[in-house]
Amino acid sequence: MKKNAFSFLNFMPYAVFFACLLSASTANAVIDVYEFDDPELEKRFIKLTYELRCPKCQNQNLADSNSELSLDLKAIVYEKLNAGETDQQILDFMKQRYGEFILFNPEVNQSNALLWAGPFIFLILIGGGFFRWYLSNRDLDDE
Amino acid sequence: MSESENKTPNNRTISAKGIIAVLLFLVFVVTFYFLIGQDKTELPSQLINRSAPAFSVKDLHDPSVTYTQDVFLGKITVLNVWATWCPSCYVEHPYWELHAKNKDVVVAAINYRDDRKKALKFLADRGNFFQWNLFDEKGRLGIEFGVYGAPETFLIDPLGKVRYRHVGVVDTDVFESIFVPMIERIKQEQN
Structure with missing residues (x-):
């Protein structure tokens, strides 16, 4: 059962x-x-x-x-x-x-251009930041 | 002492970055506040400052009478879109008795996607304050006007151009604060 x-x-x-x-x-x-x-x-x-x-x-x-x-x-x-x-x-x-x-x-x-462009702007900013971080780290390694 | 001197410039660079971050954050907050803070469920009418759409629609009371867009010419028209299936229209209807007393305008209506018998009974029971009433049985005239729900109210100038569209009940407050100033402006333009 x-x-x-x-x-x-x-x-x-x-x-x-x-x-x-x-x-x-x-x-x-x-x-x-x-x-x-x-x-x-x-x-x-x-x-x-x-x-x-x-x-x-x-x-x-x-x-x-x-x-x-x-x-x-x-x-x-x-x-x-x-x-x-x-x-x-x-x-x-x-x-x-x-x-x-x-x-x-x-x-x-015009009204939504920022919304469309936003992700690409972020990508560039983050990419740039990462690149700077990479450069400064590489300098440290060289020293 | 020398240690604290070393720390100070370091602290300053951090706080400068912090200020930039906070400013960026504030810019985003303000931008999104204005973008998102608006009531996006209310759609702007595409007809503002454009001619009312062309139509040929029968009268609600007398099917032998047909109206076209020429009915707007030479007068200021307040055009209400209503239906017996629309709950807010029952709330709004008594206000039309008040608005119809305004001598500067023709108060008229589109009976939208409705049943003729029900619509006539509604007006017989509650009073008919509309000078004419278009019977838009299939809702095609409503689509021409970009109607997406009843009640909606259009203000049309003597040249047949749509000047304003209100979505929702036009009570005394809405009529006095939005419609009356616009009606005055249209009157001034005519002179």
């Missing part, structure tokens, strides 16, 4: 794992609302909805978000792809209305 209970507990992680798998497949089903004749368009749709941020939920992309606004914006992406618009045209449409914020991969501009 004791052994049976033990084996049931052993089985629990597998049960949880399969439950997770099931729920994952239902989550996927939501995304498949949009049907594409051309697999290339579908690829571009997935790429664009991953690149665009939901303005309402802000830390989710359009692909992950099921807010009403995201659904509207996804519908627009779908329509525009089928109408033959380029990725850049679609991104520009979104940018015109919601600003650069809607791009998950922000472009370099």
Whole structure:
């Protein structure tokens, strides 16, 4: 009896794992609302909805978000792809209305130049410091 | 005595480095305070000082009436974006009765992603203070305006340019402190 209970507990992680798998497949089903004749368009749709941020939920992309606004914006992406618009045209449409914020991969501009350049400035500073330390240590060895 | 003399210059170089480090640290603190201290969840409108988007949308009350962006011309318009599914809109609605008393502006609205029946019942129950109400059933007009949540309120000048967008409830305080000074400025520009 004791052994049976033990084996049931052993089985629990597998049960949880399969439950997770099931729920994952239902989550996927939501995304498949949009049907594409051309697999290339579908690829571009997935790429664009991953690149665009939901303005309402802000830390989710359009692909992950099921807010009403995201659904509207996804519908627009779908329509525009089928109408033959380029990725850049679609991104520009979104940018015109919601600003650069809607791009998950922000472009370099004045307001964020420091943020982009920061790591390289640090690298140079640290590299320079290390080099000076190395030089002074080498001098000590020579003495 | 000679020992303490030897130590002093050493101490001084350390403290000079320390001062630089502290200054650098302060520069970072100040920079990040201004970068991060802002409320980044509020998105700036892309339409400020630009023409309101072109549209052709039906009236909420009378579907045979269609409005275009020309409706803004010649008047100062305070355009509220609202919906019956928006909890803050219930809080905001009574304030529109007060704002509508301002003789310098047309108080109008976009009923955003809503159900016509529910919207009409809302206005019948709580009073209709909007001179006209656009019925944006699918939310496409909202997207043209860059709306990302209701309530939002736009101030549009007589040339049809968007001058300001407020996200959230426009209560008496917001109206008096933000909208009224801007309305006065637009009036002065006209003269």
